[in-house]
Amino acid sequence: MSAVAAMRLPEQVDLSGFINLLQRLQMPHRVAEEAGEQVLWVPDEHLAEQVRALYALHPHGDTNLELQPLADEQRALPGFFQQLRASLMTATVLLLTFVVAAITLLGDNLAAISWLSFVDYRVQGDYIYFSYLNDTLHSGQWWRLLTPMLIHFGILHLAMNTLWYWELGRRIEGRQGPLMLLLLTLLFSLAANFAQYLHAGPSLFGGLSGVLYGLLGHCWIFQRLAPSPAYRLPPGVLVMMLAWLLICMTGIFELLQFGAIANAAHVGGLLAGCLTGLLGGLWTRRRYA
Known part of the structure; x- marks a missing residue:
């Protein structure tokens, strides 16, 4: 299964808090610098969607966030x-x-x-x-x-x-x-x-x-x-x-x-x-x- 680029952000964006959050949630990832951008890679598209949703809610990380598999509180459980x-x-x-x-x-x-x-x-x-x-x-x-x-x-x-x-x-x-x-x-x-x-x-x-x-x-x-x-x-x-x-x-x-x-x-x-x-x-x- 090929890696998926979940996000591409400018070099000046501080991702340290968000990366710390991903590590706390034990979500597999890696960050690489490519052509003046920070690229956040994850194993598959399903995880990429989760990471993007998580970043929209907590771009700087959140030390008070409860540790659970999915941090998107607004998403209903699938039927x-x-x-x-x-x-x-x-x-x-x-x-x-x-x-x-x-x-x-x-x-x-x-x-x-x-x-x-x-x-x-x-x-x-x-x-x-x-x-x-x-x-x-x-x-x-x-x-x-x-x-x-x-x-x-x-x-x-x-x-x-x-x-x-x-x-x-x-x-x-x-x-x-x-x-x-x-x-x-x-x-x-x-x-x-x-x-x-x-x-x-x-x-x-x-x-x-x-x-x-x-x-x-x-x-x-x-x-x-x-x-x-x-x-x-x-x-x-x-x-x-x-x-x-x-x-x-x-x-x-x-x-x-x-x-x-x-x-x-x-x-x-x-x-x-x-x-x-x-x-x-x-x-x-x-x-x-």
């Missing part, structure tokens, strides 16, 4: 359809997830799920017989490496995963674009599915949660290296998600017979997300340093 138009890739993934949930009857239609599971299987009586990954891939069914993320077991499983994908996916789509969100989603799905298969062997698992932990790790590490309002998560979210991961890993839910949880998929997705956040954050910080 649902505005958010939808701005997050088409996020919405597309969720729509596909809902369609698969309907076709698979939220996990009850084993015949439909067998086309989307990580490895193929057949049901005989009360038993499920799984194939191995090599056999599945030799038959050309490569889509199985990704499609388990679309499978959900129960309405609560679906609701929780889709709500979190809507929250995290929109942030990445708005900050790094729809193509990057798609690539990250597929990468985290692949990492999560392989991690679960390597840990548990041929089995039936699914859901967006491995992808969610990847998105979480990406936002977390990226934000620490290249702070951005888009990746500033609400207080306590990171702690809650990591605490939930640790609780699940204790096996308490299996002990209480609430069903098995694909903990290896969560860990695999989280590690992959931390890696992409590290690479993306370092690249962005170096670019705008």
Whole structure:
């Protein structure tokens, strides 16, 4: 994504107060002198609009300004359809997830799920017989490496995963674009599915949660290296998600017979997300340093 010139101002304009304000708000930027002008560069047009609006309100900075992602008090929060138009890739993934949930009857239609599971299987009586990954891939069914993320077991499983994908996916789509969100989603799905298969062997698992932990790790590490309002998560979210991961890993839910949880998929997705956040954050910080 190319840098955008948010503002061009004469050399004699004192930008020190405003730059201090941008630093307090952790908005990525850099200032360069070009042909007798001061040029304020930011990563994308969305941030450029925010910077211009902020400068119109506080050209000299404001030491009393409350620290929050957007400082434009006069701008109304976008409605649902505005958010939808701005997050088409996020919405597309969720729509596909809902369609698969309907076709698979939220996990009850084993015949439909067998086309989307990580490895193929057949049901005989009360038993499920799984194939191995090599056999599945030799038959050309490569889509199985990704499609388990679309499978959900129960309405609560679906609701929780889709709500979190809507929250995290929109942030990445708005900050790094729809193509990057798609690539990250597929990468985290692949990492999560392989991690679960390597840990548990041929089995039936699914859901967006491995992808969610990847998105979480990406936002977390990226934000620490290249702070951005888009990746500033609400207080306590990171702690809650990591605490939930640790609780699940204790096996308490299996002990209480609430069903098995694909903990290896969560860990695999989280590690992959931390890696992409590290690479993306370092690249962005170096670019705008």
